[in-house]
Every structure is written in structure tokens, then in C-alpha cells.
Amino acid sequence: MARQSAVKTSVGKKREPAATDLKSVAGDKARHPAPNLDRMIHERMRLGIISALAANESLTFNDLKSLMNTTDGNLSVHARKLEEGGYVACTKSFEGRLPKTEYKITAAGRRALENYLSHMETIIRQMRQS
Amino acid sequence: MGSIHLVVPQNEEPPALHERAMDNLKYIRETMERATAFTGIPGWGQVAIGITALASSFISAQQKTFKAWLAVWVAEALIASLIAGWSMDRKARAAKMPLLSGPGRKVAFSLSPPIFAGAIITVVLYRAGLTGAIPGLWLLLYGTGVVTGGMFSVSAVPIMGLCFMALGAIAFFSPGLANWFMAAGFGGLHIVFGVLIARRYGG
Numbered sequence: 001m002a003r004q005s006a007v008k009t010s011v012g013k014k015r016e017p018a019a020t021d022l023k024s025v026a027g028d029k030a031r032h033p034a035p036n037l038d039r040m041i042h043e044r045m046r047l048g049i050i051s052a053l054a055a056n057e058s059l060t061f062n063d064l065k066s067l068m069n070t071t072d073g074n075l076s077v078h079a080r081k082l083e084e085g086g087y088v089a090c091t092k093s094f095e096g097r098l099p100k101t102e103y104k105i106t107a108a109g110r111r112a113l114e115n116y117l118s119h120m121e122t123i124i125r126q127m128r129q130s
Numbered sequence: 131m132g133s134i135h136l137v138v139p140q141n142e143e144p145p146a147l148h149e150r151a152m153d154n155l156k157y158i159r160e161t162m163e164r165a166t167a168f169t170g171i172p173g174w175g176q177v178a179i180g181i182t183a184l185a186s187s188f189i190s191a192q193q194k195t196f197k198a199w200l201a202v203w204v205a206e207a208l209i210a211s212l213i214a215g216w217s218m219d220r221k222a223r224a225a226k227m228p229l230l231s232g233p234g235r236k237v238a239f240s241l242s243p244p245i246f247a248g249a250i251i252t253v254v255l256y257r258a259g260l261t262g263a264i265p266g267l268w269l270l271l272y273g274t275g276v277v278t279g280g281m282f283s284v285s286a287v288p289i290m291g292l293c294f295m296a297l298g299a300i301a302f303f304s305p306g307l308a309n310w311f312m313a314a315g316f317g318g319l320h321i322v323f324g325v326l327i328a329r330r331y332g333g
Contacts, residue, residue, distance in 0.1 A: 044157070051158045052165035056331075059165070063284065067161075067168055117158065120151040127148035 037119055038112050040085045045070065045078045050113050053088060053105035061101040079103060087112055135326070141307050169238075171283055173328025175217025179210045179283060180320030187313035200252075203268075203312075210316075240279030244271040262305030269315045270298030284331060290323040 015110070041047050048068050053059060065075050082088045088108030091102045105113075186206035193199040218237065248271040255263055273294025280287030294315055299309035 047154070047158065048161045051161040052168075055162040055165040056169050059169070063168065067165055113158075117155070120155050123151040124148050124155075127146075 038116055040081065040087065041112055041116055043078070046072065046082055047116075049078060049082060049103075050073075050087060050109055052107060053103055054110060054113055058102050058104045060092075060104070064103065082109070160204075161198050169282055169331040170218060171219055171287055171331075172214070172217035172221045173324045173326070173331065175213055175221075176320045176327065178213050178217070178324075180317050180322075180324060182206060182209050182213070183316035183320060184313055184318075187309050187317055190312070191309040196256070200256075200264075206316075210291075226324055237279050241275040244275040247271060251290030263302060264310065265308040265312050266298045266301035266303075266305075268298070269294050269301055269311060271297055272316075283326065286323055286326050286330070290319055293319050293323075 041050050043111065049064060052064060052067050061072075061075065061079070064079070065072065068075060079088065079090070083090050083103075085108075086106060089104045089106050091104070093100050093102070183206060186202055190199045190202040192204060214237070246270055251267055251271075252264055255261060255267065273291045273296075276291030276294060277288045278291075280289075280291050297311055297315045297319070300306065301315075304311070
């Protein structure tokens, strides 16, 4: 089967501002303010997409849809946001006659996930120390 | 007519920040494990298993007794297990995920029951003198394990399992072609689907 390589690759430039005021949740008595969490990947679906891509070289749209157990519309909205934020790179090509959309995590995306993980660990550590 | 009372939850506090952090970490780990298992079946490892199975088919076809034929395939099963374990471990390491957290565990859980059942039924068929049914049984049961394990994986894996099952079902009715079915199944199907998986999802 003829496999056409990258026809269109895009990594977005625009970036959703990082959350600056995810300070505390009720019940935490505001003793442990949350660090400036990256709102781009704090959202569950986007966090899942980034995590899945971090564990794989690349995944197609259908792979991600199946992994995240979601709809076409929902996945494409969140994947586009990550792409616009520069966290994932999207490659559109054709496999035979069928269009194929492939996603890869970018260096910025991997860094963002690592920062997010370290934020989460910091929160847990602070709570254990107190 | 009774009156309706609204049940209002009593001042439920949302989860604390650290609980949400732990939940997020758990979610990330589980998603990564699932994603690794999803593409964790090693394509080139399957190709290697297919090549050794073709060689085993050729060698087993030369054997005069059923015991010798069986010994060849038992040796092949051991070699294939080693190749599968090594190649899955290699792929899991490349994804920085422990083998037993994802693909290894799922493959082991899905393949062990049908392989155990196959071993018991092989002994029963041998004692009953129905050795002609053994290749069909192996193909069918291996296919069953691949289909169930493949439910967590890319679509090529359960499709390969279905092909094994179909081949096994046909082999039951063509006992004279046992070695050809073994070669086509354990050799051919592993090679074809292995190349497909390796090209799409990496080695």
C-alpha cells in the first residue's frame, strides 16, 4: 500500500495562558496554594492525550480516539488546542486513499508534562510535610 | 399522597488539593500504561517468531514420529516465548515503561489460559489417538488468546487473532495438511502482521 509521507505538518504558535489563579480549593484552607498549573494540560482530556503521546513515538487520530474512549469531535477540539499551544505536532497524510492524521508530542509538550508532574509531586510532598 | 422531600447533601467539601494531585498522577500513569500496552506488541519480534516457526514447520515435516514432531514444536514455543519476552521488554524500555505494568502483563494474562487449556487437551487427544486435530486446536486456542489480549491493543492484533482462529477451524477438517497450516499460521500470519505493526507503530 502506498504510503505518502508528511503532506502537512503544523505546530501551532499560539499559547493558552498558563493558569495563574488555581490557588486553592475549598477544604484545603488555603494553606497550600497550588503552583501555577499549566491549564493547557490540566484539563483531563488534554492531560490524557499528552500522557498517551509521551509513551509513544506517535499515535494516529483513531488510536487516540480508541485509547481515550472519546468522540471524534471532542478529541479534535482538544488535540487542536494542544497543537495551537505547540504541545503536539500534527501530520496529515494519506494511506492509500484514506486520510491519516498522526500526532507526536513536541519537546515543549514533553517539558510541560514533566513540569506538571513535578508540580503534582510538590503539592503531595508539601501536604505530607505539614 | 405523600410529600416530596428534597435530599440536600450536607456541606460536602470538594477533594483536597493533594488528593486531586494524587488522582492526576494516577491518571497520567494509567494512561501511559494503557498507551504503552496499546502499541506494545513488537512488530519485528513477531516477524522473528514467524521466521523460526517457518523453520520449525520445515523441520517438523521431516519427523517420522508424532513425538519427534511434538518435540520440535515445544522447542519452537519456548524459543518464541523468549523472543516475545525480549522484544516486548525492549519496546517497553524504549517507551520508559516497565514491561510488567503494561503489555507484558496483558499478553501473559490473555495467552496463559488458552495455552494451558491447549496443553491439557493435547495430552487428551494424544492418548485418544487423535493427533491430527492438534494443529487445528493450537491455532484456534492461540487465536483466542490473541483476540482477547488484542482487545487492549491496535486493531491489527485482534484481526490477526481472528485469522488464527479461522485457520485453526479449517485445519480441523484438513488433517493431512497440518504442517502447511502450522507454517501458514505461526509462520505466515506472524510475519505479515508483524511487518504491518512494525511499519505503523515501530519495532
